[in-house]
Amino acid sequence: MKKSIMALGSLVLLGATAHAQKVEFEEYNLDNGLHVILQQDKSAPVVVTSVMYHVGSKDEQTDRTGFAHFFEHLLFEGTENIKRGEWFKIVTSNGGNNNANTTDDRTYYYEVFPSNNTELGLWMEAERMLHPVINQIGVDTQNEVVKEEKRLRYDNSPYGQLLPQVKKNMFKVHPYRWTTIGDMEHLDAATLAEFQAFNKKFYIPNNAVLVVAGDFDKDQVKKWVNQYYAGIPKGAPVTRKKYEETPITETIHATFEDPNIQLPMIVSAYRTPAMTTKDAYVLNLISSILSGGKSSRMYKKIVDQDKKALQIGAFNYSEEDYGVYFVYGIPMQPHTAQEILADADAEIVKLQTELISEREFQKLQNENESNFVNSNASVEGVADNLATSYLLYGDTNLINTEIEIYRKITREDIRDVAKKYLNPNQRLILDYVPAKDKE
Structure with missing residues (x-):
């Protein structure tokens, strides 16, 4: 859970108990395996459309680390119907904002739009899932972006190597032993076919959950979800190897x-x-x-x-x-x-x-x-x-x-x-x- 805000500090000290309003939601599966969660909230005229994929750095090969984080960037490059460089322009010109983040376990993409652009958000995430354009120019561009991010966050930042150093010493067999940013040499060595194969394996409806939260008409959103997502082909089931670390018994x-x-x-x-x-x-x-x-x-x-x-x-x-x-x-x-x-x-x-x-x-x-x-x-x-x-x-x-x-x-x-x-x-x-x- 997120840290409490300072405004509640006095209540905490007085022993007051906060009460959360129950979050009402509806969830169901499409035939292609996509899990859908709808949470209606009319308190503000905004809608979040988000997709979380069950793929993170732990799903990478030992000689191809950094792929999941790389895709966090790469899947903003464009689709068959969104030209390269147009993704962020479409979002901002329609009053929205968007972002993505990656962990060892999952990758999360989302848009926040005024409620009258709910369909736009749903269409864009469907485009990302069904029609991503993964070509060499996009790979080369994002390779440089990721390298610069690594320089800023890890290589040239005070204490930037803290997490990498801890992870590599704490884990000997589990993929948690490397960071999400990965090894730049691995990204340089990867072929376009390898990136395309990674996308085909993990960024599929049956390895994802779609969430729509905010001010929307539920019946209309269900129609849009069916229209844009039901026809996306189901991918092969994702299987994961189980890694058992030997207990640490000596410092x-x-x-x-x-x-x-x-x-x-x-x-x-x-x-x-x-x-x-x-x-x-x-x-x-x-x-x-x-x-x-x-x-x-x-x-x-x-x-x-x-x-x-x-x-x-x-x-x-x-x-x-x-x-x-x-x-x-x-x-x-x-x-x-x-x-x-x-x-x-x-x-x-x-x-x-x-x-x-x-x-x-x-x-x-x-x-x-x-x-x-x-x-x-x-x-x-x-x-x-x-x-x-x-x-x-x-x-x-x-x-x-x-x-x-x-x-x-x-x-x-x-x-x-x-x-x-x-x-x-x-x-x-x-x-x-x-x-x-x-x-």
């Missing part, structure tokens, strides 16, 4: 030198279970306890009181097959990375050996109630949550019931999950330091 030590930084960072990372498990939800609560704002345990002790760190944090990076729990900190001179790691470990040990107080637990539950309300506060958020709930969790109604999972978590669960996963012999210690010529 992994790694060092990375970054020429873009002047201050070192210490990272402690633990492999955690899939996002659908109860333990993953508990780990989300543990993150809130440890570093959820300035009143959190780590911030108060290490940053505010002891002034040993400029930054400190903990969060659960949860995904479809596994997750990674991060603890990170940047020491304040003259203190060292090892000092703040020891202090962070001490806070984790407290969670493992002592139940959090009833007052702290109630505050935590109140924060989650507020977060839950705000995660569905916009039509864009609702569309995204509906697609994610269906595609990655297998339960569309989770958009309404997820809060019940959190409500059932006990103080004992928090202690036990911390003891189960956050142990020194089950982690990676990454010393992320300035390059020697920068010291």
Whole structure:
């Protein structure tokens, strides 16, 4: 769930409980396997049309990484009926905006239009699915775009190699060991036929969910969905290999030198279970306890009181097959990375050996109630949550019931999950330091 907004902070502290309005939706399947979710909301004259494909970087070959993220860009190049370079012009000239994003597990495309352009959004996503033009000029163009993105986000950004370094050390067999941006040499080596084959395999109706959310006439939208999507051919069923990682039983030590930084960072990372498990939800609560704002345990002790760190944090990076729990900190001179790691470990040990107080637990539950309300506060958020709930969790109604999972978590669960996963012999210690010529 998304972080709560500051305006609700006082309510949280007073122990108030937020109440989310139930998200009403209708869902059904077309004969070609496309799952359709319709969520009508007349509160504002806007509509989101979105398609989430069950394809991410974990679906790539070891020598062809970066394909899913590449397609995030490539499928804006044009279609048989949308000329190259016209996609964004069509959207903006009709009062809309659009975007896309890719993770290890899925790729998401969406448009936000005034409600009188609902049909346009549906037609454009159908065009992307049925008639994409994948040619060499588009591949060459987006290759340069992706390379520039990699330079900006990873190669030349301070701490930009943090996630790549953690992933490659935490996973040995699972495709989670590489990042969504992939290896540029792999993209350079790929042929046009390989890109076309990737599209044919994954960007198909039976590997996707279409969500329409906002102000629309339901009967009319059903007709348009049938008109534009029912005739798209069904693809071959997507099968995925299951990867089992060997449990980490001894501390992994790694060092990375970054020429873009002047201050070192210490990272402690633990492999955690899939996002659908109860333990993953508990780990989300543990993150809130440890570093959820300035009143959190780590911030108060290490940053505010002891002034040993400029930054400190903990969060659960949860995904479809596994997750990674991060603890990170940047020491304040003259203190060292090892000092703040020891202090962070001490806070984790407290969670493992002592139940959090009833007052702290109630505050935590109140924060989650507020977060839950705000995660569905916009039509864009609702569309995204509906697609994610269906595609990655297998339960569309989770958009309404997820809060019940959190409500059932006990103080004992928090202690036990911390003891189960956050142990020194089950982690990676990454010393992320300035390059020697920068010291």
